[in-house]
Amino acid sequence: MPPPADDDAAPRAHETARLAARADAYATAPLLNCLLREIAQQVPHAEQDRDGRTLGTYRLLGTGRLLRVHGTRRPTAPEVRAEDGTWRRLGHPELVGLVAEELRRYTGVPNQELPTEMTDSRDAVAALLAARAGAGPPADPYLRSEQSLLTGHTHHPAPKARGAGPVASWLPYAPEAYARFPLTLLGLREDAVVEEGDTAALDRLGTAPPGYRLLPAHPWQMELTARSLAPAFADGRLIGLGATAFPAWPTAAIRTVYTPAHDLFLKFSLDVRITNDIRRLWRHDLLRLSRTDRATSEAFAASATPDAPAAWLSDRGYRTADFAFEELAVLVRDGLHRHLLPGTTPHLAAALGEDYEGNPLATTTAPAAWWEAYLAQVVPPVLNAFARHGVVVEAHLQNTLIAVDAHGTPVQALYRDAEGVKLLSEVTREAGWERLVYCLVVNHLTEIAAALTEHHPGFAPWPAARREFSRHPFPEARALLTAPTLPAKTNLLLRWTDADGAAARYRPVPNPLAET
Numbered sequence: 001m002p003p004p005a006d007d008d009a010a011p012r013a014h015e016t017a018r019l020a021a022r023a024d025a026y027a028t029a030p031l032l033n034c035l036l037r038e039i040a041q042q043v044p045h046a047e048q049d050r051d052g053r054t055l056g057t058y059r060l061l062g063t064g065r066l067l068r069v070h071g072t073r074r075p076t077a078p079e080v081r082a083e084d085g086t087w088r089r090l091g092h093p094e095l096v097g098l099v100a101e102e103l104r105r106y107t108g109v110p111n112q113e114l115p116t117e118m119t120d121s122r123d124a125v126a127a128l129l130a131a132r133a134g135a136g137p138p139a140d141p142y143l144r145s146e147q148s149l150l151t152g153h154t155h156h157p158a159p160k161a162r163g164a165g166p167v168a169s170w171l172p173y174a175p176e177a178y179a180r181f182p183l184t185l186l187g188l189r190e191d192a193v194v195e196e197g198d199t200a201a202l203d204r205l206g207t208a209p210p211g212y213r214l215l216p217a218h219p220w221q222m223e224l225t226a227r228s229l230a231p232a233f234a235d236g237r238l239i240g241l242g243a244t245a246f247p248a249w250p251t252a253a254i255r256t257v258y259t260p261a262h263d264l265f266l267k268f269s270l271d272v273r274i275t276n277d278i279r280r281l282w283r284h285d286l287l288r289l290s291r292t293d294r295a296t297s298e299a300f301a302a303s304a305t306p307d308a309p310a311a312w313l314s315d316r317g318y319r320t321a322d323f324a325f326e327e328l329a330v331l332v333r334d335g336l337h338r339h340l341l342p343g344t345t346p347h348l349a350a351a352l353g354e355d356y357e358g359n360p361l362a363t364t365t366a367p368a369a370w371w372e373a374y375l376a377q378v379v380p381p382v383l384n385a386f387a388r389h390g391v392v393v394e395a396h397l398q399n400t401l402i403a404v405d406a407h408g409t410p411v412q413a414l415y416r417d418a419e420g421v422k423l424l425s426e427v428t429r430e431a432g433w434e435r436l437v438y439c440l441v442v443n444h445l446t447e448i449a450a451a452l453t454e455h456h457p458g459f460a461p462w463p464a465a466r467r468e469f470s471r472h473p474f475p476e477a478r479a480l481l482t483a484p485t486l487p488a489k490t491n492l493l494l495r496w497t498d499a500d501g502a503a504a505r506y507r508p509v510p511n512p513l514a515e516t
Contacts, residue, residue, distance in 0.1 A: 019129050024092040026129075026150050026160075027122035029074040033155045034492035035060075035099055036075065038507055039106050040067065060098075062105030067098075073353075073450040074151070092122050099157070103496045111496050114157065117273075121158035125150060127167045128160070131177035138178065138249065141358040142336070142401075143258070145351035146251040147175040154353070154447055156275050156491045163272035170272075173220045175250040182243035183257070183266070184219045186328075187212035188321055189237045197290055197317020201264055201332050205244055212239065215319060216330055218255060218268040219243075225271065225327050232323060252348055252398050255279050256333070263335030265313065265416075269326055276494060281329040285419050286318050289331070293418040299389035300415070303381055310381035311339035313416040333416065336401075341412050345404055349378075349444065350397035353451040360408035361448070367456040368464070370409060374448065375468040377402065377413040382440050386424075387474040392432040394420030396439040397447060433476045438487050438506060441480075441513065449512075462512045469513060486511045 036042075040058040043066070047055045056075070057068045066081035078095055079087040090098060096118045104110060128150060138144045152159030162170040173179055185206045193213050208214040222229075232238040248257035248266070255270040269280040293315045300312035313334040320329035336346055352361040364370040378400060385391040393399075393415055403412040424432050449461035469477055485508035494505060 019126060022129055023122055023126035025074075025076055026125045027118070028076060028078065028092055028095060029151060030154050030159050031095060031099065031118060031157050032069055032075040032078060034157050034490075035067075035102070036069070037155060037488055037509065038490045038492045039102055060102050062102035065098075065102075073447075073454055074154075093119070099492075103492070107493070107496060109497055111498070113498075114495050116164065117158035117161045117495070120164055121161040124160040124162050124167075124170075127171060128174060128176045131171055131174070135178045137356065138180075140260070142346045142348075143249050143260075144356050144358060145347040146249070146258070147178055148348075148351045148354045148356035149252050150176055151354060153275055153491070155443075155489070157495060159275060161273065163274075165272070169223065170220065173218070173250055173254070175252055175254060180247040180249045181219060182246070183248050183259075184217040184222050184243055185241040186215040186217055187239040187241050188215040188319075188328075192237050192321050192323060193319065194322050194325065195317065195319040196286075197293075197315075197332070199317045199319045199332055201262065201316075202319055202330065204262065205259075206241060208241065209239075213319070214241070215321070215328060216244070216266060217328060218257070218270060220272075221255075221268055221270050221327070225324070228327065229324060232321070237321070237323065252350055258335075263337050265333035265335060267315075267331040267333060269329050271327070276491060280326045281318070281320075281331060281419075283325055286320075286325075286329060286331075289315055289318065289418055292421045292423060295389065295423055296385065296391050296393065296418060296421050299385040299391045300381060303384035303388065305380075308377055308380045309341060309412050310377065311412065311414045313339065313414060315418040336414070339414060340403055343406065344411055346401045346414060347404065348398070349400035349402050349448065352402070353397075353447050360402075360404045360410075361451055362455055364408055364455075367452050367459045371449070371452055371459075371461055372464050372468075374402065374410040375445075375465055377410050378444070379440070379468050380472070381413060381415070382436065383469075383472045383474075383477060386432065386436055387472065387477070390424035392422040392424065392427070392436050394422075394439050395436070396443040399439075400444065429476075434487050434506065435504065437480065438489055438504070442486050442488050442509065446512070466513050466515065480511075481513055481515050483511050484514055485509060486513075 036058055039061045043057040043059055045057055054072050055068060055070055057066060060067055068079045068087055069075040070077040078090045080090055082088050096115050100115045171177055187208045189212055203214050205216055206214050246261040248259050250257050254274060256265055256267040258265050272279060297312050297314050300310055304310055316332045318329055318331045382393050382395045385393050399415055399417045401414040402410050405411050422432050452461060453459050466481060469480060487506035488509040490505045490507050
């Protein structure tokens with residue numbers, strides 16, 4: 001007797017195929033962005049597909065092959081030119097193979113790990129999409145923005161890779177899956193405590209017994225370091241104290257969480273490679289944290305004006321264990337409410353190019369006014385910190401929050417992450433400026449301008465940006481308005497050659513700010 005027909009099989013297969021196609025699209029766009037920026041040259045021949053989207057043709061520098069893509073900000077549907085002159089469509093696996101071959105030819109260096117990371121990143125997106133189907137986004141628009149980044153870094157070959165671990169190990173902590181979870185609470189014996197700065201907020205998260213200090217920990221990091229920490233639990237240097245009675249929400253940075261109940265950010269070590277680096281709180285960064293954060297806080301306090309009331313979310317201090325200095329470190333960061341203008345709502349700048357309910361960029365009907373307001377908030381504090389105080393803020397999309405008023409108009413910028421700040425007392429002025437231009441203009445403003453133009457075809461964002469930069473008459477800003485190119489970080493080549501993530505390499509790209 002034949003088995004009964006499965007009436008749900010066809011719909012399930014259709015949904016599986018749809019999810020796979022979406023995952024491919026999300027993973028393909030940033031990989032193509034890297035390939036086309038770093039090891040390709042555009043062929044000066046523009047055409048459009050049947051939907052009116054731009055078709056761009058590029059010559060790949062490793063083999064000389066021609067590649068054609070649809071769209072610009074989020075390129076899709078790559079096609080490679082075959083020997084017979086026809087165009088052959090590439091799925092995500094074929095694109096990974098093509099990129100690997102081009103990189104081998106271009107650099108002369110093999111790499112077995114990065115193609116696997118590219119595939120893992122795509123598979124992670126599929127898992128995130130499936131998880132989202134059964135979960136609701138946060139009600140709070142700020143948290144919704146932090147947890148909206150399905151694309152992630154727009155110019156990284158594997159932005160969603162999670163260290164090649166099984167899905168079950170990382171999905172409960174994934175912001176893109178709308179995760180929230182209690183923090184693990186540890187008791188750290190007092191003679192093993194190392195701390196600097198203001199860590200009082202940690203002691204309000206629970207209660208430690210006599211002779212111990214409270215140390216919150218990320219539960220994923222506890223799983224990753226369980227073996228190395230076992231001796232400390234055995235001899236009593238560490239004791240388990242359960243978990244917090246309140247949830248923490250992972251932000252876009254994954255290892256940084258926000259606790260609305262305490263209006264507090266906590267940044268943890270996470271022994272997982274995310275984009276370019278293993279995301280530990282490294283000892284050398286923690287030891288310079290106090291000086292860096294103090295200089296940045298002072299620069300923002302001195303530069304804030306009624307028209308640009310920017311705020312710096314201070315990294316106030318850290319606590320850790322002397323026997324696991326990096327593994328158990330937790331950094332205390334200011335919350336939002338002490339800095340936000342009354343009646344405003346913050347959004348993560350990196351989210352403005354994504355699709356989430358309440359996105360103020362996507363809903364504005366006055367793109368020119370919105371963009372001018374945005375520029376007026378995000379540009380002056382960063383340039384003033386550099387020119388007047390010698391502070392190089394890492395003002396990329398994930399380090400920037402934009403607060404909007406009841407009409408969705410930008411009225412305040414908030415910046416964060418002292419770990420990425422450079423002081424001109426430590427680096428050359430030229431190197432500091434190059435880093436600032438990459439973060440603020442190439443990574444940040446270029447993406448926001450492109451997203452705004454995508455929502456409002458025909459809108460020209462760069463004249464207003466030139467006017468904003470021209471208001472800052474120090475030499476580097478003036479030179480920026482005539483420079484033919486800008487420095488763009490080469491994340492694909494960085495990962496292929498296995499260079500340290502801090503060893504940024506740049507490739508010149510056309511400068512949209514240049515006067516013509």
